[in-house]
Amino acid sequence: MSVFSRTSLKMIDTVARLGSFTAAAEVLHKVPSAISYSVRQMEQDLDVVLFKRLPRKVELTPAGEVFLAEARAMLRQMEEVKSQTRRAAQGWQKTLKLTLDNVVRLDQMKPLIDEFYATFEHAELQINMEVFNGSWEAISQGRADIVIGATAAIPVGGDFEVKEMGMLDWAFVMSPSHPCVREQVLTEEFVSQFPSICLDDTSNVLPKRHNVHYPKQRRLLLPNWYSAIECLKNGVGVGYMPRHIAQPLIDDGLLVEKILPEDKPLSHCCLVWRKDENHKMIEWMVEYLGSSEQLYNDWLRS
Numbered sequence: 436m437s438v439f440s441r442t443s444l445k446m447i448d449t450v451a452r453l454g455s456f457t458a459a460a461e462v463l464h465k466v467p468s469a470i471s472y473s474v475r476q477m478e479q480d481l482d483v484v485l486f487k488r489l490p491r492k493v494e495l496t497p498a499g500e501v502f503l504a505e506a507r508a509m510l511r512q513m514e515e516v517k518s519q520t521r522r523a524a525q526g527w528q529k530t531l532k533l534t535l536d537n538v539v540r541l542d543q544m545k546p547l548i549d550e551f552y553a554t555f556e557h558a559e560l561q562i563n564m565e566v567f568n569g570s571w572e573a574i575s576q577g578r579a580d581i582v583i584g585a586t587a588a589i590p591v592g593g594d595f596e597v598k599e600m601g602m603l604d605w606a607f608v609m610s611p612s613h614p615c616v617r618e619q620v621l622t623e624e625f626v627s628q629f630p631s632i633c634l635d636d637t638s639n640v641l642p643k644r645h646n647v648h649y650p651k652q653r654r655l656l657l658p659n660w661y662s663a664i665e666c667l668k669n670g671v672g673v674g675y676m677p678r679h680i681a682q683p684l685i686d687d688g689l690l691v692e693k694i695l696p697e698d699k700p701l702s703h704c705c706l707v708w709r710k711d712e713n714h715k716m717i718e719w720m721v722e723y724l725g726s727s728e729q730l731y732n733d734w735l736r737s
Contacts, residue, residue, distance in 0.1 A: 531580055532579050533562050534582045536582065540734050587702060605646075620696070632676075655672050
């Protein structure tokens with residue numbers, strides 16, 4: 436019997452837990468002499484003593500403690516390999532890669548995560564965040580299985596499905612102390628004096644898109660809405676922000692909304708997922724996220 440076979444490792448674990456060859460033999464349905472002989476053979480193969488033989492029990496030696504810790508780790512790994520192999524045979528993957536576009540609400544993340552981990556005992560959820568065309572690039576390059584909130588027209592081809600999520604509303608906002616607040620009518624010339632707070636598109640290959648701004652207006656490119664909010668609150672610039680993010684800040688008096696003469700931008704948003712008939716978790720997630728109406732209410736509604 437190999438020292439590192441599953442049977443050998445389980446035998447050592449059982450003897451160590453029960454502290455007795457006799458007790459281990461009962462659990463493993465063997466005679467005590469067979470357990471004692473197998474342990475002695477393992478010790479000879481390893482050239483170490485794993486157990487101290489005492490009158491009525493056995494105890495691990497320091498070498499035995501080290502071996503037991505590694506043995507238990509190997510047993511866990513064996514079980515994980517077995518589980519992964521079975522899941523793969525049945526169409527289950529280990530990890531679901533979910534990308535959130537930076538425009539979506541985040542209050543639905545906790546129930547989504549809780550439900551996922553309750554449903555899939557061994558699987559993991561990997562959540563990333565992208566901005567604008569970075570979301571499309573993630574799905575096209577295989578960095579995402581599902582994207583929630585991808586915006587604008589589809590800029591890439593690929594083997595994926597798309598479901599409408601609805602229209603994202605934007606609010607043009609600034610600090611209460613910003614000079615734009617004092618202007619009754621904002622003109623392109625006046626607004627263009629100030630930096631436009633924009634999120635930096637995370638795409639590396641696809642053409643980058645940014646928040647709506649005037650042609651002569653310089654941009655301040657930021658990585659996410661958290662940093663954008665701080666800049667806006669501190670009067671660094673002005674810019675468009677998704678309504679569901681902006682409205683609580685407007686209601687609390689931290690930001691002020693102004694209306695520009697031009698039509699307010701609206702963004703089509705959608706759910707995108709990779710076609711894979713053998714990836715059961717994608718199928719589950721798409722069903723969990725629900726209809727277009729539910730997607731809008733959960734992820735875009737202000």
